[in-house]
């Protein structure tokens with residue numbers, strides 16, 4: 146009787162799950178994943194692991210493929226090969242993570258090339274294989290594409306020179322942190338999402354005590370949205386040349402100041418002398434380097450030298466660069482390769498040629514290049530970026546529409562220091578004191 150009752154309860158439970166599962170998945174995907182998706186995927190993993198690893202050649206036979214049978218050598222596939230040992234699957238936001246122990250002789254690349262088979266066997270959206278300990282690989286599975294409709298918390302406490310610009314594929318927030326990487330390169334084909342990422346960045350920096358400058362040689366079309374919050378906006382090359390010369394002079398003045406008090410960076414200056422950090426945003430950098438006449442050549446040379454000087458001197462003096470463009474190749478001019486080498490932070494949106502992806506991500510890994518080239522036209526705002534740990538990740542920026550950008554700029558217009566001659570940071574607000582250190 147009791148057994149029958151248990152069966153009825155079990156059946157009722159299965160029916161309830163089948164009825165509410167799809168609705169739960171649609172309305173509360175994370176709850177669905179924790180309650181149903183994750184346990185079901187773990188079960189599937191455990192039930193299919195041996196067959197899966199045997200099929201893709203990762204299970205290793207216990208016995209050799211040849212054996213002596215009397216006077217004869219018999220050749221064949223030994224029965225029940227041993228699959229690599231699977232660790233305990235850990236629940237992650239919208240996915241799971243499991244560590245697998247390699248058999249002697251196996252390398253992580255052998256797992257990386259069979260991820261498609263794993264995706265199908267586990268019925269998940271995507272699988273990534275990484276290795277951070279010798280002899281082990283970390284397999285991360287995502288239940289769905291978290292970048293399809295990224296949701297980012299609205300209010301986070303602002304931290305100086307850190308901007309929450311979107312969401313990373315692994316569910317973490319995508320933060321552009323100028324204290325980790327002082328200068329950033331953003332590349333991508335037209336309509337891939339460069340300006341939207343810049344809008345997201347400026348919206349985050351606007352409430353902070355930071356001086357924002359813009360160079361936008363598309364007639365100021367893109368950056369003029371934030372004009373109220375910018376200390377200066379250069380919309381022509383002549384203006385850009387002047388602004389860059391002034392910024393180099395400011396950087397030199399800061400250097401002199403640091404030297405006079407024995408500080409190695411502006412962050413070591415006494416509070417009274419501390420300077421406001423500067424972020425210079427260049428949208429469509431190629432325009433700075435295009436030249437037709439001889440006179441322009443001299444101007445381009447000056448612009449190129451000053452941009453490079455800012456990149457080289459900048460970090461310790463609180464001068465940061467964000468350089469965006471469709472192409473940032475050496476064909477633009479001799480200074481471009483040297484400038485690119487100074488831009489440690491990299492973001493690569495959809496690209497139209499492999500060369501551009503290689504320029505942006507070349508020093509990461511081949512997988513990162515492949516992932517950048519797989520970004521489709523429909524995935525505007527999706528990019529490949531390097532995390533704090535040097536690992537690359539897919540990410541998507543917050544979709545900041547022009548109106549939002551304009552409103553944010555107007556709201557914080559009073560925080561834009563006057564130019565030329567930046568004012569000294571007002572340190573009366575103790576809450577932000579710590580972030581200078």
Ligand SMILES: Nc1ncnc2c1ncn2[C@@H]1O[C@H](COP(=O)(O)OP(=O)(O)OP(=O)(O)O)[C@@H](O)[C@H]1O
Pocket residue numbers: 333334335336337338339340341342471525526527541542543544
């Ligand atoms: N994160 C995002 N989420 C959703 N849509 C986006 C996102 N980023 C960009 N888009 C869409 O893509 C369009 C083009 O983006 P954006 O203007 O930023 O591209 P761009 O790379 O600056 O192009 P261009 O090189 O022509 O200036 C935007 O108008 C917007 O509709």
Ligand SMILES: [Mg+2]
Pocket residue numbers: 339340341367428
């Ligand atoms: Mg643009």
